[in-house]
Amino acid sequence: MRLRALLETDALGLRLMGGEEELDRTVRGVMTTDLRDPSRYLSGGELVLTGLAWRHSPEDSEPFVRLLASSGVVGLAAGEAELGSVPADLVEACERHRLPLFSVSEAVAFATITEHVVRQVSGERAGDLAAVVDRHRRLMTSGPAGGGPEVVLDLLTSDLDLHAWVLSPVGRQVAGSDAPLSAGVGPALAAEHLAASRTGRRSPHRVMLDGTPYSLFPIRTADRNAAALAGTAASRDVRESVLSDWLLAVEADAGDWPAARLDLLQGVTQLIAVERERRDAARTVRRRLAQEVLELVQAGAPPTEIAARLRVAAPVLLPGLGAAPHWQVVVARIEWDGGAVESGPAAQALLEEILVDPTIPADSLATSAEPADRIAVAYSGEEAIALVPLPAVAADLPEEGASPGLHAETLLTAVQAPLSGGLADDGRLTLGVSAPVHSAEGLRGALEEARHARRVAAARPGRVAAAGHHELASHVLLLPFVPDDVRRAFTARLLDPLRDYDRKHRAELIPTLEAFLESDGSWTRCATRLHLHVNTLRYRVGRIEQLTGRDLSRLEDKLDFFLALRMS
Structure with a gap:
């Protein structure tokens, strides 16, 4: 689609601030960012949406626009919510770099523009995936039970024969298009993705596991860390979010994919990111x-x-x-x-x-x-x-x-x-x-x-x-810097099961434990001291071990019980 078409859609709330002569540029994707330097995430042809959180002074506009222009961005849309209006210094910088600039009404969410662009680009470049995106958008907006990552992945499989999974940073399968990944594959893919992200490699990351090719696409929520990242170095941007971002794993080698297909998969990750944000809100x-x-x-x-x-x-x-x-x-x-x-x-x-x-x-x-x-x-x-x-x-x-x-x-x-x-x-x-x-x-x-x-x-x-x-254990609790609360928690964890059992059954397990330790673990001396038959004593000690998961034949466990009784 062309930039000019965006102005013709009233629902998007866009107003042209400059660059009318460049409105025939072709939009290949959309990205929302408030990073000072988002160039590492740009591949060219994007419409960039920004809330202007990166702008701390008028001097910030020139380097930001210069980076966008050098990355091949086709247009910039700035929200009015942060500053009330688009600042003049940003307008001037866009004019110098011949970058079309739009203002976005405070009443319009960036997600609305994103979904519109993704849907339109998909429709013009690949009708099959446009249907996937549009169907998923309707499901996502139909209520809490109306869709989710599973739906769009199922459609990718049925419509495009692409098998894909959404994975957490530790490789847990969040959603999948068909059968779950084999054991160990999810964590292995997550490890490859995290390592590639830390080195700054451009996505998708292509890996081969057990003879099967996979392409890994990051799923980033653009506004989650924008405030914390504004003004920081690009390397810190990665460290701030790399351990919490989801990823989309596609069972295919994207190395020979045309640019259109790559753009469309990026659009799918943006839709899944919307679902991620909704889940985060539910938390x-x-x-x-x-x-x-x-x-x-x-x-x-x-x-x-x-x-x-x-x-x-x-x-x-x-x-x-x-x-x-x-x-x-x-x-x-x-x-x-x-x-x-x-x-x-x-x-x-x-x-x-x-x-x-x-x-x-x-x-x-x-x-x-x-x-x-x-x-x-x-x-x-x-x-x-x-x-x-x-x-x-x-x-x-x-x-x-x-x-x-x-x-x-x-x-x-x-x-x-x-x-x-x-x-x-x-x-x-x-x-x-x-x-x-x-x-x-x-x-x-x-x-x-x-x-x-x-x-x-x-x-x-x-x-x-x-x-x-x-x-x-006991050797740690003897250290002087261990808080009293930790000592009390240790004591309660070890003795409370015995106290509760004694209170309900009058089994006298605590007195039995004390006598057993004071008798140095001698069955005969302890039984004589408690006036019990040895078999009765063995039953009580076995019950103590069963309730606490400890072994009174081990010196370490005896020492733990001894200290717990002294600290109680």
Whole structure:
């Protein structure tokens, strides 16, 4: 389509500010950006939409327009929402570089212009994909249950015989056009994509896995990091978003594709980006709940006040649960050499992707409710903090049907390979996982425990490291800098199952444990001391081991129990 055609569509709210003689230029695509230097993402022929967040002074207009012109951009459309009107210095710069300039009414969303351009370009260059885009647009705008990435990928397969998948940064399949990818392929593709993005290679990235060619297209939400990225170097732009962007993997070698087909696939990624933004918006309530709970915990609020907040959070995260869940805390931190990149929001987005339940079928994620997305993530400074609900279980039989919760080793295995490429040689991701707690009283200890576990992980080598609560054993608790909350959480985790069992069954497991340790593990001396038959003692000790997951024949576990009893 030509630029002139945009002015003839009243619904787009465009007003020509300059460059009338250049309106016969052909538009091949559209890009929304507020980066000072978006040239690395431009291939020529684009209409660029900008909210002007990059403009801090009149002197910023000239270099911005010069970069667009040198990249082959055919036109610039500036929104009026940020400054109220298009500044004169931008008009003058566009005139100098013969770049057509439009103003966009505050009442018109950039997404409306994007969808219109993509649809029109598709219609003129490839009628088959135009039908895909148009059908998907209608589905996306028909309501929360009206579509999603799955729909447009199904249409790509049926109409164009292209098999494609939307993947998270760790390779989790968000959506797929047909059969799921084979085990390990998703993480491998994510790793290749992240590594290529860090080196600045132009997309699509072409890779070969097990004899099958794939082309990888980034799915970027243009406005997500615009405010944070304005005025920063291009290399920082990548580090700010690379670990949280989705990608579109197409089973084909795009190396011999015509420019028209590449443009149209880029348009599909823009439509999927709209869906990503909608899903992010659906997480707003969960993020706010997590932030409120985090602020209460950090402020030392009474447990009753925290418990009230948790009661509000439970039905949002686990609808229809009917019982108060247990909670687990996960802390993540992304650190870059030099410390110049704000990583809190990126860590929040990444932790949300990591903790989405991979066991939920991908096709159930087409609605904004996202049943697999059961976590609430806030961030404080450079840390992202996740509040993860776990269904409550019978306290007297935790070994039967109990939710095992999250394990640091499992998280590390899932994310280490794909994320290492995105971290390259100047970034680190560290994760800390707390033990499950069943009440508001234990939440502060769980938070400190997760933070301390993350610090333990940070002391280890590797670009990605994780540590869990089970690694905060007795030798760690003896260190003087360990917070009291971590010690209390350790004690509660080890002894609370025994106390609860004693309270319900009068089994006297705690006195039995104390006597067994004081008898140096001697069955005969302990049984004599407690006036029990040795078989009865063996049953009680076996019950202690069963409830706690410990082995009283091991010196390390004996020491942990000894310190827990002394600190209780």
